[in-house]
Amino acid sequence: MAIADSTERSQLSQITDHKPQVTCFMKNSGRPIGIFDSGLGGLTVFKELRALLPGEDLIYFGDTARVPYGTKSAEAVLAFSREITSFLLGKKIKFLIVACNTASSLALEEIRKLSPVPVLGVIEPGVEAALKAVSAGGRVLVIGTSATVNSRAYSRALAESGPGIAVTEKACPLFVPLVEEGWRSKPVAAITAREYLAPFRGKIDVLILGCTHYPLLRKVIARVMGPRTSIVDSARAAARGVRAGLAVRGLLNQARRGRSEFIVSDAPDRFAELALKLLKIKTGKVAVKRF
Secondary structure, eight states: OOOOSHHHHHHHHHHHTSSOOOGGGGSOTTSOEEEEESSSTTHHHHHHHHHHOTTSOEEEEEOTTSOOSTTSOHHHHHHHHHHHHHHHHTTTOSEEEEOOHHHHHHHHHHHHHHOSSOEEOSHHHHHHHHHHHOOTTOEEEEEEOHHHHHHTHHHHHHHHHSTTOEEEEEEOTTHHHHHHTTOTTSHHHHHHHHHHHGGGTTSOSEEEEESTTGGGGHHHHHHHHOTTSEEEOSHHHHHHHHHHHHHHTTOOOOSSOOOEEEEESSOHHHHHHHHHHHHOOOOOSOEEOOO
């Protein structure tokens, strides 16, 4: 399968530029793809992957017992990420997606050291998508958790790839709890969005949703920002990066309909309820793994 475009080529280079992968792990294209997030936000990435790669088996882990990651220390996020990575590697995955911006900003390099399979975070795809949407001298606003914003991961990546772009980062820590409570359509979501973002209305060319929970608030955010601001999320770009990484290794599984497995660290029934309500994803029985 040919790599579709420059975005996929860039994502492929980001995957393959890191440490060599252990070949024995990669022989079987029938192995599943692992995805993890602090909660249900990473389901935005899962949904894009399922649409793009219908033949793949997907294992999703949501760390619902410890959500949100954005208020935790870097040391805690790193420890959580190590635990989940080890757990998913035990499932004999062939590819790992860190579908959490906080973990991507604070733990991605450590995860890559631990993993014998390719690992892709969501910051690199988000930056690539933003650079395609903004012109030279443009203004970019990154919104994310406090941990992601404090890491400056987006600012560094944008400065390296798109010099001359003016980048502002804004922490929006209440957005994740709003999504996890299923309150995206309640008045409090609009009030919170206005409080965070109204000062930027009409002043920003591209807004990056720097948290995989935030696409679930996209309509609310768009109303505050206005029609002149393009909104970028990394879920689709990340899915395309995974496809590119699998294709170059001959590991695409297209011969059948893929299976999906969902695992959380707490409250499986609530997770299944919100997955259906917010994303129309039917999870079936959700397993529990506590650390």
